Amino acid sequence: DTEVTQTPKHLVMGMTNKKSLKCEQHMGHRAMYWYKQKAKKPPELMFVYSYEKLSINESVPSRFSPECPNSSLLNLHLHALQPEDSALYLCASSQDQVGDTQYFGPGTRLTVL
Amino acid sequence: ELKVEQNPLFLSMQEGKNYTIYCNYSTTSDRLYWYRQDPGKSLESLFVLLSNGAVKQEGRLMASLDTKARLSTLHITAAVHDLSATYFCAVVNAGGTSYGKLTFGQGTILTVHP
Numbered sequence: 528d529t530e531v532t533q534t535p536k537h538l539v540m541g542m543t544n545k546k547s548l549k550c551e552q553h554m555g556h557r558a559m560y561w562y563k564q565k566a567k568k569p570p571e572l573m574f575v576y577s578y579e580k581l582s583i584n585e586s587v588p589s590r591f592s593p594e595c596p597n598s599s600l601l602n603l604h605l606h607a608l609q610p611e612d613s614a615l616y617l618c619a620s621s622q623d624q625v626g627d628t629q630y631f632g633p634g635t636r637l638t639v640l
Numbered sequence: 641e642l643k644v645e646q647n648p649l650f651l652s653m654q655e656g657k658n659y660t661i662y663c664n665y666s667t668t669s670d671r672l673y674w675y676r677q678d679p680g681k682s683l684e685s686l687f688v689l690l691s692n693g694a695v696k697q698e699g700r701l702m703a704s705l706d707t708k709a710r711l712s713t714l715h716i717t718a719a720v721h722d723l724s725a726t727y728f729c730a731v732v733n734a735g736g737t738s739y740g741k742l743t744f745g746q747g748t749i750l751t752v753h754p
Binding site: 567569570583617619624626630632634636 | 670675681741
């Protein structure tokens with residue numbers, strides 16, 4: 528099973544809302560990633576968790592807050608977002624962080640009004 | 641800083657024709673990936689290339705890697721409409737504070753028409 532699941536598929540939120548994106552994998556992978564992808568652009572790495580610890584934070588604004596409750600779950604908490612944060616948010620996982628193939632989830636399409 | 645460049649960025653092909661997408665990268669790496677993305681969808685892993693001279697083929701797609709030239713190619717043979725998608729190459733950072741991070745090329749939007 529090489530499946531990464533993400534919920535919700537679509538999310539519309541106002542700039543004052545608080546919401547969370549959820550990602551789950553059951554492949555025993557120990558590295559999990561959040562990416563942001565704008566239309567017609569490549570994915571941009573936001574965060575990496577390795578063995579449930581934050582290992583890379585690509586200078587992401589604090590209105591994005593990642594959380595890794597256990598080795599299978601990854602959350603992204605959203606608060607006070609801006610319209611320019613509207614994008615496709617992709618979760619990925621890999622066996623470990625060191626260059627292994629990353630398997631991507633279907634993504635959450637986020638619109639900030 | 642690792643930079644990855646693809647060309648062409650847009651490719652309009654006729655069915656049945658052959659073409660090649662190029663991926664150049666700026667610093668040493670020991671892994672290169674090719675991904676496919678359909679509109680509004682996620683990324684699907686196509687190939688992982690691990691060593692100089694590596695060649696992998698799946699159906700009408702063949703990928704190769706030349707680590708000395710820091711170049712990978714994705715060759716499309718006898719294109720069909722189903723291959724229409726965006727193709728990304730991605731290179732693994734081999735050192736520094738971003739060790740293990742994937743850096744993506746800009747993507748090549750491929751359209752195959754009759």
